[in-house]
Amino acid sequence: MSNSNSSNLAKEEQKLAFKLLIPAFLILIIIALYPLGQVFYTSFTDKEFASSKETSFVGLDNYKALLSVSVKELEPIIDEETGEQVVDERTGEKQFQRPIRVLPRDPYLYRPSFEFSFFGNRYVVGARTPDFIRSVWNTLIFTLFSVFFETVLGLIVALVVNSEFKGRGAMRAVMLVPWAVITVVSARMWEWMFEPTRAGLFNMLGDRFGLIETSYSFLSNNSLQLPAIIAVDVWKTTPFMALLILAGLQLIPNELYEAAEMDGASKFRQFFNITLPLLKPSLAVALIFRTLDALRVFDVFQVMLSQKRYSMASFNYFQLIQARQMGMASAIGVIIFIIIFGFAVLYMKSLGVDTE
Amino acid sequence: MTRDQKKIFKKILFYLVLAVIVIYLLFPFYWAISSSLKSEAQLSMTPATLIPRDPDTGEISFFTRNYRAIFSNGGFVRGLINSTIVATSTTILALLTGSFAAFALGKLRFKGKTPALYTILAMTMFPQVTVLSGLYAVINALNLSARVSMIFTYLLFTLPFTTWVLTSFFRDLPDEIMQSAQVDGATPFQTFHMILLPLTAPALVTTGLLSFIQAWNEYLFALTFTSIDPSSRTVPVAIQFFSGEFARQEPFGEIMAAAVMVTIPIVVLVLIFQKRIVAGLTAGAVKG
Numbered sequence: 001m002s003n004s005n006s007s008n009l010a011k012e013e014q015k016l017a018f019k020l021l022i023p024a025f026l027i028l029i030i031i032a033l034y035p036l037g038q039v040f041y042t043s044f045t046d047k048e049f050a051s052s053k054e055t056s057f058v059g060l061d062n063y064k065a066l067l068s069v070s071v072k073e074l075e076p077i078i079d080e081e082t083g084e085q086v087v088d089e090r091t092g093e094k095q096f097q098r099p100i101r102v103l104p105r106d107p108y109l110y111r112p113s114f115e116f117s118f119f120g121n122r123y124v125v126g127a128r129t130p131d132f133i134r135s136v137w138n139t140l141i142f143t144l145f146s147v148f149f150e151t152v153l154g155l156i157v158a159l160v161v162n163s164e165f166k167g168r169g170a171m172r173a174v175m176l177v178p179w180a181v182i183t184v185v186s187a188r189m190w191e192w193m194f195e196p197t198r199a200g201l202f203n204m205l206g207d208r209f210g211l212i213e214t215s216y217s218f219l220s221n222n223s224l225q226l227p228a229i230i231a232v233d234v235w236k237t238t239p240f241m242a243l244l245i246l247a248g249l250q251l252i253p254n255e256l257y258e259a260a261e262m263d264g265a266s267k268f269r270q271f272f273n274i275t276l277p278l279l280k281p282s283l284a285v286a287l288i289f290r291t292l293d294a295l296r297v298f299d300v301f302q303v304m305l306s307q308k309r310y311s312m313a314s315f316n317y318f319q320l321i322q323a324r325q326m327g328m329a330s331a332i333g334v335i336i337f338i339i340i341f342g343f344a345v346l347y348m349k350s351l352g353v354d355t356e
Numbered sequence: 357m358t359r360d361q362k363k364i365f366k367k368i369l370f371y372l373v374l375a376v377i378v379i380y381l382l383f384p385f386y387w388a389i390s391s392s393l394k395s396e397a398q399l400s401m402t403p404a405t406l407i408p409r410d411p412d413t414g415e416i417s418f419f420t421r422n423y424r425a426i427f428s429n430g431g432f433v434r435g436l437i438n439s440t441i442v443a444t445s446t447t448i449l450a451l452l453t454g455s456f457a458a459f460a461l462g463k464l465r466f467k468g469k470t471p472a473l474y475t476i477l478a479m480t481m482f483p484q485v486t487v488l489s490g491l492y493a494v495i496n497a498l499n500l501s502a503r504v505s506m507i508f509t510y511l512l513f514t515l516p517f518t519t520w521v522l523t524s525f526f527r528d529l530p531d532e533i534m535q536s537a538q539v540d541g542a543t544p545f546q547t548f549h550m551i552l553l554p555l556t557a558p559a560l561v562t563t564g565l566l567s568f569i570q571a572w573n574e575y576l577f578a579l580t581f582t583s584i585d586p587s588s589r590t591v592p593v594a595i596q597f598f599s600g601e602f603a604r605q606e607p608f609g610e611i612m613a614a615a616v617m618v619t620i621p622i623v624v625l626v627l628i629f630q631k632r633i634v635a636g637l638t639a640g641a642v643k644g
Contacts, residue, residue, distance in 0.1 A: 010465060016544050017460035021472060024457040024519060027449075027511050030498075032479045035490025039482065049489075157377055165370070172630040173623050174378060176565070177385050180622035182573045182592050185615040189388050192608065198403040201387055207403060235384060240566060244521065247562040247633060251528050285524045288477075289517055296483045299575065313483040320485055333486030340481040344474075 043330035049320055055327075062331035065128050070110050072102040074122040099124040132332065135310035136339075141226055142311065143294040146233045150290060151283075153234065154241025159275075161242070162249050172246075179239035187303035190232045194218040194304075225309050232300050237293075241286055248282025249275070284351040288344060295340050312336050385619070392612035395419040399608060422613035426598075432614060434587060435594030436621075442503060442578075442590055443571040446510040450567050451560060453511075454518030459548045461519070462526025463534060473523070480516045484576050487512070492580060502588035505581045510574060514567040525559040526552065561632040569622060591618050 043062055047055040074096035076085040086095040099112035103126035110126035113133040117123070127133045161171050181189070193201040196217035206212035218228045252275065260270045298313040307318065312332065320329035347353070391399060394408045398419060401411050410417040426432045457476070461469055491512075495505045529552060537547040553560070575592040582589045589597070595614045598607050 013464050013544060014466040017464040017466040020456040020460040020464075023453040024476065024515060027453060027508070027515060028476065028479055031491065031494065031508055031512055032487075034494050035487040036479075036482060038490040038493070039486050156373075157381075160370070160374055160377060163370070165374070169627070169630050171374075171378075172633060173626040174381060176569070176626050177619065177623060178381055179566075180569055180572075180619045180626075181385065181388070181615055182575075182595070182618055184573075184575050184592055185595060185611060185618075186384075188608075188611060189384060189391075189615065192391065193384065193387060199400055201404060204403040235380070239381070243562050243566060243633075247521075247525075247558045250558045250633070251525065281524045281528060282521075285520050289520070292477075292480060296481075298483065298485070313485060316483050317485045326489070330486060333482055336483050336486075337478075337481045341478065344477060344481070 039330045039333050041330075042327055043334045045327045047326040047330075049324040049326040049329070051324060058327065062328050063335070065108075065328070066132050066331055066335065068108070068110070069113070069125055069127045069133060070104055071123055071125050072099070074099065074102060074115070074124055076122070096122045099126065131310060132312075132315055135312050135315040138226065138309060139295060139297065139312045142230060142233070142297060143291060145226075146230045146237070147287065147290050147294050149230070149234045150238050150241045151287065153238045154245055154286075157238060157242040158245035158249060159271075162246055175242055176239045178236050179243075181236070183236070183299045184303060186236055187232065187300045190228075190235075191219065191304050194228055196220070219304055220308065225305060229300050229304060232304070233294070233297070236300075237290065241290060244282060244286040245279065248279050248286075251282070252278045280351065281353070284347065284353045287351070288347050288353075291343055291347065292340055295343065296336065312339075385616075388612045389616050392422050392609055392616050393418045393420070394609055395421075396609065419609070422607075422609040423617070425607075425610050426614050426617065429594075429598070431586075431589065431594045431597060432591070435589050435591040436618070438503065438588055439572055439590040439592075439618075440621075442506045442510070443568050445507045446514055446571045447564050447568040449507065450511055450514035450518045451564050454515055454563070455522050455553065455556075455560065457519045458522030458526050459552065462523040463529070463531075463548075463552070464544065473520070476516045476519050480513050488576065488580055491577070495581065502582045502585040506574075506578055506588075506590065509577050509581070510571045514571060517570075518563045518567055521563045522556065522559055525556045529555060558633050561629050565626060565629060568625070572618075572622065 044057060044059060045055050046058045046061070077095045077097055078084070079086050087093065088095055099115065103110040103112065103124065108128050110128055111130045113125045113127045113130035114137070115122060115124045125133065157175060161168065161175055165171075178186070195201075195203065196215050196219075198204045198207055198215060200215075202218070203212070203215045206216070216224065218224045256274050256278075257270060260274060265273070296313050297311045298317065301309070301311040301314040302317060306314075310318065313336065316329050316332040316336070319325050319332060390406065390408060397411050398405075398408050398417075401409075407416055408418050409415060460466070461473060491509055495509075500508070533551060533555070534544075534547050537551055538544075542550070572590075573592060574590075575596075578590045578593045579596070582593055586597075591614070595611055595618075598610050598614070
């Protein structure tokens with residue numbers, strides 16, 4: 001009797017669960033099923049955006065064009081007289097043969113994407129779409145650094161705002177200001193602060209405090225572009241992390257700290273033994289969403305660097321709107337999707353997120 | 357060091373950290389305010405001034421015409437109204453459907469939870485640009501107006517977010533609460549909306565605020581869907597269409613003025629709701 005009762009209860013619970021999931025799934029089916037299906041389908045065609053050209057099925061061609069890479073070693077250029085490697089007189093760098101000479105040309109042309117050195121040898125990574133390979137690299141670097149800094153700063157801000165002090169309420173509002181500034185506008189605002197003349201904030205400050213001799217052009221200098229973009233994103237999205245962590249902190253019962261206090265545990269130990277482990281579930285969800293967003297970063301790259309340097313999504317935008325290669329753009333979308341899915345699974349496994 | 361000295365030292369350190377945080381978070385926004393009060397000539401002064409100053413005399417001088425310009429611009433005011441409607445509706449829909457789903461995923465036992473969670477998450481894994489044309493086709497097929505289209509399509513990123521965050525919160529609530537409610541004869545649904553929902557208030561407010569702001573700031577979808585109906589433009593799109601009444605080039609001062617005016621309602625909103633962020637669990641509820 002009691003057995004069938006409990007299995008009845010379980011059935012009831014299952015039924016209720018399905019009912020509760022219906023609205024969310026209904027919405028997702030209506031708005032997501034067709035667009036996502038279309039992206040997958042289009043990625044196997046050579047469809048052009050806003051064109052009357054006939055579309056044909058091309059199989060995996062788009063994927064091959066995007067993902068084909070070829071790594072080749074570059075031979076050093078040897079001076080015939082001395083028998084030693086030629087060194088550039090101005091830069092002092094050792095000279096290697098030009099990548100174009102070693103990269104394959106037939107049946108497809110591979111162009112250099114980037115070069116790297118390994119055990120004294122110089123290699124070039126060539127790709128049929130070098131900009132895409134670079135955009136993947138840019139996005140990964142961007143994601144790694146911005147998510148790391150956002151998490152650390154978010155944690156600090158959340159812990160500070162969580163302690164008792166006068167004006168805490170106002171502080172919670174202050175904390176969200178960067179997140180509240182419209183993204184497109186905040187990118188413009190920072191672009192203005194990065195202005196390469198002293199009309200820009202950073203050059204003005206650097207000049208006033210005597211830190212810099214000449215004005216920096218943060219957004220055209222290759223080695224400053226990514227740090228600048230990361231700085232903007234960290235400023236903008238730290239509040240997102242901080243607020244989610246703050247909400248997570250509310251779930252930790254005060255009794256635990258009181259007990260730890262009685263046992264004489266230091267604040268430091270309390271943080272590592274109570275706060276961090278109990279915060280893990282909320283931290284994991286915050287991290288997942290932050291990483292997902294960072295991997296799809298578009299606005300800051302588009303506004304501040306446009307075609308100087310791409311993120312995956314801004315390269316995708318370029319392919320669709322400027323190059324009008326809709327098939328190619330869809331394939332990029334699918335590749336981004338797969339990369340992000342991989343990250344999500346990795347997080348879930350490594351942080352031990354319980355999905356059941 | 358005596359105990360008192362130590363206490364004072366700690367307090368000073370704390371406020372120092374607090375001050376650094378406030379400056380870091382607010383300074384760029386202060387720069388936007390300051391830029392919004394500058395004329396074209398003041399903006400291009402070198403070196404830039406922290407406070408708007410007259411280019412010739414160096415006296416402090418505020419330029420208010422940027423603000424007058426944006427408010428005499430019908431598009432901006434209409435944008436504020438549209439943004440409010442769209443962001444509010446999306447947030448309410450996302451919280452409603454999201455909390456239902458999250459309760460099922462976080463507290464009820466049934467098969468297929470993991471696939472359900474992953475499917476929901478997968479919705480936000482595509483870059484917005486990629487799904488744009490497909491979404492546009494769906495909207496045309498359903499014959500939705502621009503505002504309704506934005507409300508529904510924003511669920512694409514707000515719904516997975518609210519569902520996931522709320523699920524993790526529901527899961528963390530002690531099972532005893534549900535069990536004791538069941539013993540008292542409450543149905544699971546009653547337990548949900550009378551007991552669990554109030555307990556997750558901090559999570560609801562947090563996700564609500566974050567989703568609201570995300571919807572408020574969304575640009576790409578809004579630009580596309582309002583292209584045939586300019587009267588439904590939201591603020592981010594309206595700002596991009598500023599033609600510049602005074603400036604020949606892009607009206608940077610006006611854009612900054614608009615950015616400041618658009619951020620203020622959100623700050624007020626947060627001030628209203630912020631107490632709720634930390635209301636949450638009371639000691640009694642946990643002990644059960």
